[in-house]
Amino acid sequence: MFRIKKLDIFIAKQFGLLFVGTFFICQFVLMMQFLWRYVDELIGKGLTLDVLAQFFWYMGLMLMPQAFPLAILLSSLIAFGNLGESSELTAIKAAGISLTQAMRSLIFIVCCIAGLSFFFQDVIGPEANRRFGRLLIAMKQTSPELEIPEGIFYDGLPETNLYVQKKDLESGHLYGIMIYRRTGSYEDQAIILADSGMLQSTAEKKHLLLTLWNGEWFENMRSQDIGGTAEVPYRRETFSNKQILLDYDGGFNLDDVSDLSHSAKVKSSFRILEDLDSIKQRCDSIGRQFYKSSRDYVMSMPTASHDDSLRMEKQMAEGVSLDTIYIRLTKEQKLKAVKDAVSQSQSVVNDLSMKSDFSFYENREYRVHQMEFITKITLSLSCIVFFFIGAPLGAIIRKGGLGVPVIVSVIVFIVYYIFENSGMRMARADEWAVWFGKWISTMVLAPMAIFFTYKANKDSTVFSMDAYRIFFMKVLGLRQKRNLTRKEVIIEEPSYLADAEMLKNLSLAVEKYDEEHKLRSFPNPIKVFFRPGDDHEIEQLNNVLEVAIENLSYSKNSYVLMKLNQYPVIATHAHTRPFERKWLNIVTGLCLPLGLFFYLRMIRYRLRLYHDLQVILRVNKKLIPRVLELGDLQKEATLYV
Numbered sequence: 001m002f003r004i005k006k007l008d009i010f011i012a013k014q015f016g017l018l019f020v021g022t023f024f025i026c027q028f029v030l031m032m033q034f035l036w037r038y039v040d041e042l043i044g045k046g047l048t049l050d051v052l053a054q055f056f057w058y059m060g061l062m063l064m065p066q067a068f069p070l071a072i073l074l075s076s077l078i079a080f081g082n083l084g085e086s087s088e089l090t091a092i093k094a095a096g097i098s099l100t101q102a103m104r105s106l107i108f109i110v111c112c113i114a115g116l117s118f119f120f121q122d123v124i125g126p127e128a129n130r131r132f133g134r135l136l137i138a139m140k141q142t143s144p145e146l147e148i149p150e151g152i153f154y155d156g157l158p159e160t161n162l163y164v165q166k167k168d169l170e171s172g173h174l175y176g177i178m179i180y181r182r183t184g185s186y187e188d189q190a191i192i193l194a195d196s197g198m199l200q201s202t203a204e205k206k207h208l209l210l211t212l213w214n215g216e217w218f219e220n221m222r223s224q225d226i227g228g229t230a231e232v233p234y235r236r237e238t239f240s241n242k243q244i245l246l247d248y249d250g251g252f253n254l255d256d257v258s259d260l261s262h263s264a265k266v267k268s269s270f271r272i273l274e275d276l277d278s279i280k281q282r283c284d285s286i287g288r289q290f291y292k293s294s295r296d297y298v299m300s301m302p303t304a305s306h307d308d309s310l311r312m313e314k315q316m317a318e319g320v321s322l323d324t325i326y327i328r329l330t331k332e333q334k335l336k337a338v339k340d341a342v343s344q345s346q347s348v349v350n351d352l353s354m355k356s357d358f359s360f361y362e363n364r365e366y367r368v369h370q371m372e373f374i375t376k377i378t379l380s381l382s383c384i385v386f387f388f389i390g391a392p393l394g395a396i397i398r399k400g401g402l403g404v405p406v407i408v409s410v411i412v413f414i415v416y417y418i419f420e421n422s423g424m425r426m427a428r429a430d431e432w433a434v435w436f437g438k439w440i441s442t443m444v445l446a447p448m449a450i451f452f453t454y455k456a457n458k459d460s461t462v463f464s465m466d467a468y469r470i471f472f473m474k475v476l477g478l479r480q481k482r483n484l485t486r487k488e489v490i491i492e493e494p495s496y497l498a499d500a501e502m503l504k505n506l507s508l509a510v511e512k513y514d515e516e517h518k519l520r521s522f523p524n525p526i527k528v529f530f531r532p533g534d535d536h537e538i539e540q541l542n543n544v545l546e547v548a549i550e551n552l553s554y555s556k557n558s559y560v561l562m563k564l565n566q567y568p569v570i571a572t573h574a575h576t577r578p579f580e581r582k583w584l585n586i587v588t589g590l591c592l593p594l595g596l597f598f599y600l601r602m603i604r605y606r607l608r609l610y611h612d613l614q615v616i617l618r619v620n621k622k623l624i625p626r627v628l629e630l631g632d633l634q635k636e637a638t639l640y641v
Contacts, residue, residue, distance in 0.1 A: 007097065008105035015079045015106050022078070023071035030063045030070075031056070038136070054135055061128035065117045069382040070413055072110060076390030077397075077405035079106075084398030099457050103391055114383040121376040122269050130266040148174065148199065157208070157246050173198055177212065179244075190219040192244075208246040215239060264365075264372035272373045279366045286362060290355045360430075367434050371427055374438040381442055382416070388449035392456035412445075419444050482565045484553050494551040496631030500624050502548050507620045509541055510613050519575070519610035525599060528577050529589025535576045538609070542570045545616065557630060563623040568612040574605040 035042075042055070083089040092102050148154050153161045165176025179192040194215030201208055217237040264272060329337065389412055397404055419441040427437025517535075549564050577585050578598040589595045 007092065007102065011079070011083075011102060012105045012109060014082065015075055015109065018075035018078050019071055022074040023067055026067040026070040026074070027060060027063060030067055031059055034059060034063060051135070051139065055132075055139075058128045058132035058135065061120070061124055062132060065121050065125065065379050068113055068117045069379070069386045069416075070409065072113065072383050073386040073390040073412060074405060074409045076106070076387050077394040077409060078400055078402070080391050080394030081397055081405055082394075082400035084395055085400045089395055089398070093459075099392070099395055100453075106387065106391065110384055110387040114380045117383055118376060118380040121379060126266045126268055129263070133263075133266075153180075160246060172200075177215070179210075190217065192217050194242075202245075210244040210246055212242045212244065213240065215242070217242070264369045267369075267372070269373055269376055272369050276366065276369050276373075279362070279369060283359070283362045283366060286359060290359065363430065364428065367428060367430060370434040371424065371438055374435065378438055378442050382445070385442060385445050385449050386412070386416075388453050389445065392449075392452035395456045396452070416441050416445060479569045479571070482549075482567060482569065484549075484561055484564050486556065486558070486561060487554060490554050490556060492554070493556065493634065494554050496555075496627050496634055499548055499551050500627040500631055502544060503620050503624050503627065506541065506544050506548065507617055507624075509544075510616055513537055513541065514610070514613055519606045519613075522603060523606070525589070525595075528599065528602065529585045529595060534573065534580075538570070538575075539572045542572050545570070552627070555630070557626070559626055560623065560630070563619055563626075566615070566619050568615055570609065570612050571605060575602060575609045578602065 042052070080089065083092070089099075089102075093099070148162060148164050148167065150164055150167055153163045155161050159182050161180040161182075163176075163178040163180075164174045167174045174197045175195070177192075177194040177197050179190075179194075181190040181192070192212070192215060194212035196214070197210060197212040199208055199210050215238075217235075217239065219235050219237075267275065390409070393408060394400075394405065397408070399405065423432065423437035423440040425437075426432040427434045545567065549567060552560055552564055555561065573580065578588050578601070579585050588598055
């Protein structure tokens, strides 16, 4: 039986407060990013506060499902990071409660948030998208002249560039107008200059009426000279009042208000499933119709005359090829045959191109509806996936606050965004299957969530910075320096005479080792890579050195502690062979470039070991007399007592 415990309530409170805060932060960031797409349409429009309030309200409703996963990721990271940093997570585990048991209340909450995300996408989101689109069109059609910027060319009108030096927002008048119209080739261009003008939308909101005063019209006339002369005639017109009708393109890439209901973004999942069947049926019907019309068109193509056909069939029956038949034709017949073939081929190509574009548009509409339906599912599941990434990572990293969690959240979200955006584009372009393009982000992050959850339950150090630092120090040949300090509490001082004797024997052993191994000479590569064997002597010498350092570290003498810090940290294996396993050494030796690298690296370690042994001898030479003096004083004090 599931019972709510105090621990569940405590963790839920920690997560809930953070989720509320991070949700508003993520919502604000997403709204600002979305706002930049329409910032030019908002500035200088003279919009009232109620219109702006509706704009931001609908925008917020549309972006809430996208803010849920990011807020869950960030809040779970911070919550479990705080628990780990304050050692509360350690206490929970010490009480016999696993990480999964500690997360069970949050798992239920996150599943509820995922359901809420689906509800927003399926019920509230479509209506918000519909009203947002209508609001944008209404804002655009209210004052089209306010869309025109001052001092730069505006290219938001089809085949027209419009320059306005100054505009009056109250009256709607434009001053210092220059218009560059392009209607086809270079020979058919027009430049219009006017002192002032006014831009108004027509009643049906499909065109713009531009009224100009006091200006000139310069227009190139299309050349009729077939010979290809470079001179292009033009006409010049001076006018005091002129009206020009321009096609109205809002630049929002949105459908008309009456066509918004056909967009997949304004449909619920149930309606999308219904429309998918009708769209598929329409696509199949169009495909069959195109196939039938193309076949009928080929069958009805004009052919040669009856006599010519009989003559060609007779010649081909006699074994004469088409090339031979073409060569026997007269010049006029050849020209006519080529023109007919080119004309028929071009007609077929144009017809197939038109049908291909139309079929691609219909199929694209089918894919867009599929993508929108799958998005409602994947975006809801991403809430759960992001939680199982954020909570285990917070337990592993054990860093709270907004520092490390924000960095990790941004990295995870960037990975998600790259795969999600790439998959969407590839699926929409019909280069990937729709299910693969929309599920690829979830398929990439789900194994990460499973891996992090497993590692967090096993108390893994996969994200321990100290472990990675030690690993890279070993790879790069770096080592730490000793940092021995005087101990605050010393119960018994070391036996100085015994330690001095140990250091003397160590010096003799080091000198003997140096004479026998000749570390400054190059080793035999065959022995290095293909013969087993470790240097146990240096291991014993290092053990003796560490025991002596450990004993003398309890000394109160500052000189002794200073000399102990001068002893090097010895690498006992790197100077003999690259790896401890025999087969790895053999593979490395057979791979010449890699083997050469490790061979040179081993030579470097041999030279460093030689230098370390010399340092040990020099430190022992200065430290042993001081240790003997302390030993004598210690012996006298013992005798006196």
